[in-house]
Amino acid sequence: MSSSEMKIDNPVGTRRRLTRQDRFRQLMDVAWCIVRDEGSDALTLGRLAEKAGVAKPVVYDHFSTRPGLLSALYLEHDARQTEAMDEAIATAEHTLDNVASIIASTYVNCVLAQGREIPGVIAALAGSPELEKMMRDAQGMFMEKCRGLLLPHAGPAGVRPAGLWAMVGAAEALSNAAAKGDIGADEAKAELVEMIKAMALR
Template identity: 50%
Template sequence: MNQAPRQRMTAQARRQQLLTVAWQLVRQEGSAALTLGRVAEEAGVSKPVVYEHFTTRQGLLAALYKDFDSRQNALIDAAMAAAGDRLQDKAAVVASSYVNCVLTQGREIPDVLSSLDSTPELAAVKRQYQLDFIEKFRSWFAPFVAPSDIPLATMWGMLGAADAISNAVVAGDISQQEGMQELSALIITTIARCG
């Protein structure tokens, strides 16, 4: 019997497969188990294939965070485009999108984020994504504080609160609903204080 020839994946499809395998490893065993060799083994490919895509473990961790950040931003952007014009509407959308995105990713994202702080290069990657989110967040809420601007310290505080609340939801310390309500209330109060 003739078997159909095995088809090669495109580079993009292979990269996504490797990222999916890496997320599964982090979910099952934590980021400490994440090595390029282990990803190759679990994906059923040779080590050079994984090295070609990520070069180093740090490159893989950065790619995982980029993957998470891209999905998070797409969800939040779509939700914000559909949100009402009131501060309460926008705050509720940001809060629910942020909490839901972290909750969907589960315990893996706090683990990956912790690993990103392990080297100066990875910390710089994480910081750049945070700065990008802060600027996006600032532009969404700028109409509510015009003509002034939201102070950078305030933006860092809101981002820290969003991360802490989301992580508490993932850990089961608070419910998803409690997390979204608290984050929404915090955003409203903070933006109102800046206006």
């Protein structure tokens, strides 16, 4: 079960004595639920405190600002995607077909696991130059990981930055379309695999 699917059973007015780490996990789970159920615009520190059943200073102690909360959500999603890719790569034969399939599958699966939440978080991040830079830095690390995996299979031109940016754009668009039900998940993955292979062999 993804964090976005977890049920929040801590109603307003109750208090649970949690460790700092457990409280952070609870707040993150509630934040994902707010984005899923009410949209990213509804995610404020005050709303998070209300839904989590804690005092506002507790939330401010963990995130300080709304941008800080949005950053934490995006970075958690990014970390899950990286972990899933690393685990799959560790046990797979490093052929181009396998590498392209792992990149495509882990990207699409992680977006689908968050449902409509991650597109909303990304849209909110894009409204702030500072947060957009954070997101682009994370995308840059993802692209560098993909470049390293694809380089042994690349054609004479190598793996070019423009191709990697095109891959990320396609991955985001296809994953979001699958999350909205416009296309099937398998269709999104298959299309992305072919795009990644063509980009590497160019």
